[in-house]
Amino acid sequence: MIRATAIVTAVFAVTAASALADETAPQDVNFEDLAVMASLTGTPGDPVTGRDIFKDRKLGNCLACHTNADMQKELFHGTVGPAMDGAGDRWEPAQLRAIIADAKEVFGEQTVMPGFYSVNVGKDVREDLVGKTILTAQQIEDVVAYVATLKE
Numbered sequence: 001m002i003r004a005t006a007i008v009t010a011v012f013a014v015t016a017a018s019a020l021a022d023e024t025a026p027q028d029v030n031f032e033d034l035a036v037m038a039s040l041t042g043t044p045g046d047p048v049t050g051r052d053i054f055k056d057r058k059l060g061n062c063l064a065c066h067t068n069a070d071m072q073k074e075l076f077h078g079t080v081g082p083a084m085d086g087a088g089d090r091w092e093p094a095q096l097r098a099i100i101a102d103a104k105e106v107f108g109e110q111t112v113m114p115g116f117y118s119v120n121v122g123k124d125v126r127e128d129l130v131g132k133t134i135l136t137a138q139q140i141e142d143v144v145a146y147v148a149t150l151k152e
């Protein structure tokens with residue numbers, strides 16, 4: 001727990017979500033039955049960009065907690081969360097959108113997985129980052145599109 005919290009607070013450089021008119025604001029995301037059916041932007045996610053965001057230590061930094069066989073060349077795969085292999089088989093895209101936008105909505109308040117499109121990122125958030133999301137709405141769509149490709 002302590003280790004995971006340190007990762008969240010120390011490693012993430014939080015990106016301000018630019019408030020574009022056609023984007024769903026973080027507080028307006030509709031979580032229903034552990035899924036978010038509607039795209040956050042209306043623009044299909046790009047799996048290639050999503051792959052970059054996934055491994056970027058300043059963006060998704062998903063490798064801090066998840067191993068991913070698709071990224072064997074990358075160093076330091078964390079094991080705090082489950083392996084990403086086959087995540088695209090286990091979850092529908094709408095479920096992945098919910099998990100990645102705000103894992104607390106799916107796994108409960110106790111999860112150590114950060115809410116990447118939530119203004120409630122976690123404890124001990126740097127003052128200047130309060131009210132900002134880690135990823136933008138389109139970056140969420142891109143990561144969802146990428147993880148959906150991880151089939152076994």
Ligand code: HEC
Pocket residue numbers: 004005007008054060061062063064065066080081082083084086087090096099100107110111112113114116143147
């Ligand atoms: C601080 C650690 C941490 C980070 C960073 C993190 N996760 Fe997670 N994630 C978890 C944990 C832990 C779980 C398992 C649910 C639980 O026990 O709370 C999980 C669960 C998941 C699941 C469901 C896994 C399954 O197959 O059942 C997906 C998908 C997922 N994470 C994607 C991501 C993506 C994509 C990123 C980066 C944008 C990310 N996670 C970043 C900790 C993390």
